[in-house]
Amino acid sequence: MIKSIFLSLSALFISAHGFSSDWGQTGHRVIGFVAQQHLSEAAAAAIDDLLDGESLAFASTYGDEIRSIKSYKNYDPWHYVNMPLDKRYAEVEPSEKGDVFQAIKHCLGVLQDTSTSREDKAFHLRLLVHFVGDIHQPLHVGRAEDRGGNGIKVLWFGKKSNIHRVWDSEMINGYQMSYTELAQNLPRHSEVEQEAIATTPLSQWVDESQGYAKQIYGDVEQDQRLGYAYQRIHFPTVRFRLYAAGLRLAHVLNETFATSKSKG
Numbered sequence: 001m002i003k004s005i006f007l008s009l010s011a012l013f014i015s016a017h018g019f020s021s022d023w024g025q026t027g028h029r030v031i032g033f034v035a036q037q038h039l040s041e042a043a044a045a046a047i048d049d050l051l052d053g054e055s056l057a058f059a060s061t062y063g064d065e066i067r068s069i070k071s072y073k074n075y076d077p078w079h080y081v082n083m084p085l086d087k088r089y090a091e092v093e094p095s096e097k098g099d100v101f102q103a104i105k106h107c108l109g110v111l112q113d114t115s116t117s118r119e120d121k122a123f124h125l126r127l128l129v130h131f132v133g134d135i136h137q138p139l140h141v142g143r144a145e146d147r148g149g150n151g152i153k154v155l156w157f158g159k160k161s162n163i164h165r166v167w168d169s170e171m172i173n174g175y176q177m178s179y180t181e182l183a184q185n186l187p188r189h190s191e192v193e194q195e196a197i198a199t200t201p202l203s204q205w206v207d208e209s210q211g212y213a214k215q216i217y218g219d220v221e222q223d224q225r226l227g228y229a230y231q232r233i234h235f236p237t238v239r240f241r242l243y244a245a246g247l248r249l250a251h252v253l254n255e256t257f258a259t260s261k262s263k264g
Ligand code: ADE
Pocket: 020, 079, 080, 081, 082, 139, 140, 141, 142, 143, 144, 147, 148, 149, 150
């Protein structure tokens, strides 16, 4: 009881102080929803079994939900990777505490290992859904000195915010759409284009996000006032990143669960 009061108080404290929460719930759920729609039959069955019927949209926010729990603190650095804007991921020394690229690799490893428990697989599947989302938020591949733009304060429609949060959630929340409504309003691509997006290898996802991050950094100043104009210019990128993340998540899950083996 005491513990649960403490947990809800600390959750309140964190939200009142605007602690970053990645794509926000809506963004992460959109990605899970898109992925669910692109699962093979075998993958859908294996995942349904592992998650006891929970959807990928529902599972997608688990990675953020455990952040206020002390024993999960070691997962905090797994949500992002910070590196200099002029270096590619392959050129930097990987952080010993882990990063979002290593996190995705680790989760896939647990899912593909026939000796890991069902509980372990379910935990890492939930995290995988979350981290594939995070790696597609351009500022989750940001600079260390401003913590992925968290240190670049801006006024968002007159309200104090920062450029990281604008990309995590302010733009998305501004539309006040449910995740299913937003998922129905993502860009349309041909089958051939979808295939090209879905099969882009994991090794390129970090550098790709960094490409967008460079533009975002180059296009903002400390204390800048941002509103409709910024949203109009950048929301197409947000929608595309959510869509790409969903397609890619489905692709890696389809490969991982090519033949149903979740009982393993
Ligand atoms: N904390 C430090 N760097 C961060 C980043 N790039 N994204 C989210 N949280 C962070």
